Amino acid sequence: MKLDIDQANQTAIERMMTSRPILKTVARAGDVIPGLEEDLLLHAGPPIEWERMSGPLKGAVIGALIFEGKAKDESQAAELAASGEIRFAPCHHHQSVGPMAGVTSSSMAVYVVENQAEGDGGGNLAFSNLNEGYGKVLRYGAYAPEVLDKLHWMNDTMAPLLTRALEVSGGLDLRTLLAEALHMGDEGHNRNKAGSILYLKLLAPHLAAVSKDNAELAEVLRFLGDNALSVLNPVMAACKAMADAAHGVEGSTVVTAMARNGTDFGIRVSGLGGAWFTAPAATPEGLYFSGFTAADANPDIGDSTITETTGIGAFAMAAAPAIVSFVSGKPRDAIEATLEMYEITAGEHRHFTIPPLDFRGSPTGIDIRRVVELGVTPRVNTGIAHREPGIGQVGAGLVRPPIEIFEQALLAYAEKYSL
């Protein structure tokens, strides 16, 4: 039988688009993420060992080991991390995603998203940790006491309340939320302002109904409402659920994961199994917070490119003209970004539509053939981490993956399918 690549790609993006990711609950990572044992730390991006990890990823590993009570301080933690007693694995190997460093350990609370798909390929679960907000945060490699205090508050106070609220909610439909947020100036990756307050709006009555302590409730409502990235992590888990549904379609050249560990940028392709294609990550170009410059920037890091993988983020930037004040450029650049991405994608999203483009569906399903043929790599919106561990975010901007990884993938594809 002749290989119909276009047909395989349509199957893949159809599975992506008919996925219906429902936020079901918040649970302890070790209880729900398959294979997440106590000696394992998940991290963003493709596989990497301690020695090659960048500053922010090392910082987050140190923080997680202190958080877990496995180390008392930075030096103990670094020693333990280097000892071989701790294993590392990509979040992506465990149905998970995490923004920036993405470090997730067994005691941490995580969102659980279930894909209640309308078509084939559903039923899968995906996971993501909770968003910490701004300032000094673990995901940007900070691990000072206040960072860990906040993580403990999130785990011990906010997470149980979220669990009970989500239980009585019956689950939140994240595809609907995302579709609405794209009509409210979000692109779903770097700009989740609307999505985060839509999320708050959906949760608030349930939180009120289950709370037994209104001072605590007020604190949780304020934390979720003030953090314009509150919904980023549920959204990432939703995108992971959609991308995983599209993975494993024989003959498909559609990208089903793009992820960076701060050192390498890696992709996986629907028809190419579990293989990662990797090359050194570039450093984003963007706007820096006061006191920082490009010299402080770590190379691109995080699993949040799962958003671009499923047709939002930089791919839906035309929906979010106001984002340019955060990542640089003019509103017209946001339109151009989306228009360019139609050139390298297999279809247009049925649910994610872009009002300024006459409600055209967002460009969805990166086709490695087109990337290589046109020499146009995917666009990515991203935060920028400081290159040293322990510091945090220094800015936000735009970046692209190295084209070599698409070339490698295409070669592997030609080999596997004997083209």
Place this chain on the structure above:
Amino acid sequence: MKLDIDQANQTAIERMMTSRPILKTVARAGDVIPGLEEDLLLHAGPPIEWERMSGPLKGAVIGALIFEGKAKDESQAAELAASGEIRFAPCHHHQSVGPMAGVTSSSMAVYVVENQAEGDGGGNLAFSNLNEGYGKVLRYGAYAPEVLDKLHWMNDTMAPLLTRALEVSGGLDLRTLLAEALHMGDEGHNRNKAGSILYLKLLAPHLAAVSKDNAELAEVLRFLGDNALSVLNPVMAACKAMADAAHGVEGSTVVTAMARNGTDFGIRVSGLGGAWFTAPAATPEGLYFSGFTAADANPDIGDSTITETTGIGAFAMAAAPAIVSFVSGKPRDAIEATLEMYEITAGEHRHFTIPPLDFRGSPTGIDIRRVVELGVTPRVNTGIAHREPGIGQVGAGLVRPPIEIFEQALLAYAEKYSL
């Protein structure tokens, strides 16, 4: 001294733009609105007597009289309204505004907005009733038992909680909220989706902190969150506060009120004192709810055009491309609407900026000279009420005021200033 009209207009719009409307509290209308005695009903638009009132305004008057316990049913209420025992006055004569019928009686809870201006002309208060949400509602002329039940719940349950929450909040800055909502796809009049959940986000922690009954709290959070017009009424009071600050500038040709009572469209002008210039209101063109057609539509009604008066609503429509699915047209029409309004306005807003137009300030301060000279009337986004009392909303669309009222105003201006 020579009359410098342009200078007078700059003074007027400067006062409009340096106004800082703060939502201070919710209170009983009769306790805070100057002159709102028990025998007085406030209504939208320019002055009108019972006999000339349109169906939806009559319906809202009937509902308010039953709500106040002054009548037992429709026929008693209609008789009382016609008897001369009840006085009617525009909301605008009492520092107030109300959407659609705008009927406000002394027992109703109202928002209190204080203009903490940075420049001249501040310190004024403005008022608006609470938004009832969708379906059968008083403001569209419905007065069935469930309409009045909801009003009583709003008055007796929600309002006291809002009062206590606003008290501990210290006041909410509505100009900042509006500026943010315009970057999230709202235009602030017909589309207040983002503004309403920003409002919920600001209120929620305070509501939680003051609530003593979490079932009630959950109900209030759900009501505010599910109503994408929750913030319309505070926003209208904010616009009224800004417009009033611009009123009374000697020699200014800037419009400081546009309002419709369902029969007449009226305007007031900064340099022309309390005079109204009126003509029959047109019927909006737009999209109708299932089961209704243009034949059901009442002429244009409501004080909500105070939004267009202060540079938002249809004037900022370019910020809200998704609104066209509600009011008709294409996203490009939304851009054109705003661009056209620059032709008839005295300036560009310093705080209300429009991302798709490269963050250009919204067109602000309608100049009656330009309207008449160019024959371009202001654009208005609006809901559409059924022409009969007791029914409710039948659609949403676009409308313009009759040009005669601008011509009348310009003649009056020429006479007053001996031009």
